[in-house]
Amino acid sequence: MLRERLHAFGSAEKWQLDYLFDLSFQAWLVHIGVVTATMALLVYAWPGETWPWVWYAAICSFSVALAVLAWHYTHDRPEDDAAARPYGVAHSVLTFFVGMSWGLGAFGAATGDFHYLLVYSLALGGTALAAVSSQHALPRSCFISLWTSVPLLGLAHLYHDPGLGGVAVMVMMLLYGGVLSILSFRLLRFMTANVMLTRSLDAKLGEITEMAAELEDARREAVEANLSKSRFLAHASHDLRQPVHAIGLFTACLRDLRLDPEARQHVASIDNAARSVSRLLGSLLDISRLDVGGIVPQPERISLDDVLRGIGRQNADALRESGGDLVVEPAGTWVSADPALLSTMIQNLISNALKYARGATVRIRVRLDGEHHAVLEISDDGPGIAEADLRHIFDEFYRAGNDAHHKEEGLGLGLAIVRRLGGLMGLDVGIDSAEGRGTTIRIAGLPVVEPGAISVPRAHRQHPLTGLAVCVIDDDPDVLAATATLLRRWGCEVMEFTSLPEEAVGCDAVVSDFDLGGSLDGFGIVARIREMEGWNVPAAILTGRSEPETLMHLARSGIPFLRKPAHPAELRALLTGFALGDEVQEDDAAIS
Structure with missing residues (x-):
């Protein structure tokens, strides 16, 4: 400990000298002022004496030298300890001479009256205290300043009064x-x-700054990865949906042929496999879009009865295959919600019920929760869900542990998508189930609004699709052939094109792909055909795109659209609406 203190006393780091010399210039100017006032007293007390002037000249010379030293240091600002050390040594040497000058001057003051010595003592004591405040950063100079002046001042008092008073x-x-x-x-x-703490804080700040830079780089990489993922999904969605869409159309054509039972079974197997791929692909793309924030709710005023009727039409074939029944209790309730997202939630819940509760009755009812909110309940009387599975039932890729669930194909994403879509729209999704008692899922928090206008249907045709002239446009030959073949099986007169027809073809409806590889997309094709035909030809757009900007654009266009792979029943229902002259609801056509 003593060695460390002696080392600290005899050496100084650069930061100590920086602090010392930053204060020294002004301090030594003040010191010269104090010395000048003291010299005036000495000249007054000892007129005609030479020693006050000699004392004043010596102490002022050393003080000016110290001020000049401080000025040079602050202007040169040495870069390291080695370069700063000579300045510290020079400071200590000059301080020694200043202290000795003050101490020796005390003996001159001791030759006169006590009150002169007392005033001199006050001046010296004040400069000693000032030395502590300005030179404590360099203890060597501080101690030299004190112990070359204060002890000599004591001896001067003893010289003035050799008795007990002088000793005291x-x-x-x-x-x-x-x-x-x-x-x-x-x-x-x-x-x-304080300096050590500052250095520690600077080091921590440097680490935090470095970590922040690394986190920013990681954030940029993550954003770029998400953008790349979004771009990949946009292209993969279209490319993967195309062949699955064509398979579904071809199998629908095969089902209408007079096939033997074995062939019909094969067709049914192919169709089921295509539907499974379609559902799995749709779930993966939906959850990926949710991960990258690619879905933004667009609330509208909608009739829940209309939405549920459309979903009922879409699930007619699935209900027949599962042997189940769908009961929708009309409520006449209008709410503010995103029709596409809400329909997707309901469709996922119905699909789950039909898949895991085959032959069960699925019931949908709407009830009011107070004056301003509605609750949508989808229940079934199937086998229910075990209590151990309920706490994980909304987790991604989770499937219930019973054998009945594992026999069905799926990724365990349906309910996870439902809850996440509900969260996006500020809705609360809850479940109530028990083994052997069925399952009820509630979508709560739907804002109730005033009813809107309901469209009035036009006159109906006697045979909806028979003779309906449909212009089909798709740049994929396989999809074009599959769509045309299916429509002809339904009795439609089909005109096939891979791009915009050169002239009016006299069509009653248009079915166009969205991405046609040319300068015109589906919107442009429909607009040009309507211009050539001279009337607002009913049109539908098929798309494999999944990015939110495109889907939002489609939803706002006023043209019904189907997401590939579209189920033939959905396309048939849409064309039937065109043939009957009904105002097709976007919400019904946009969910697939």
């Missing part, structure tokens, strides 16, 4: 020097701790 004053002077020395050590210790 000398002892007091020594105690004063000791107190100032202790104060100097404490100031240095506090200052050193």
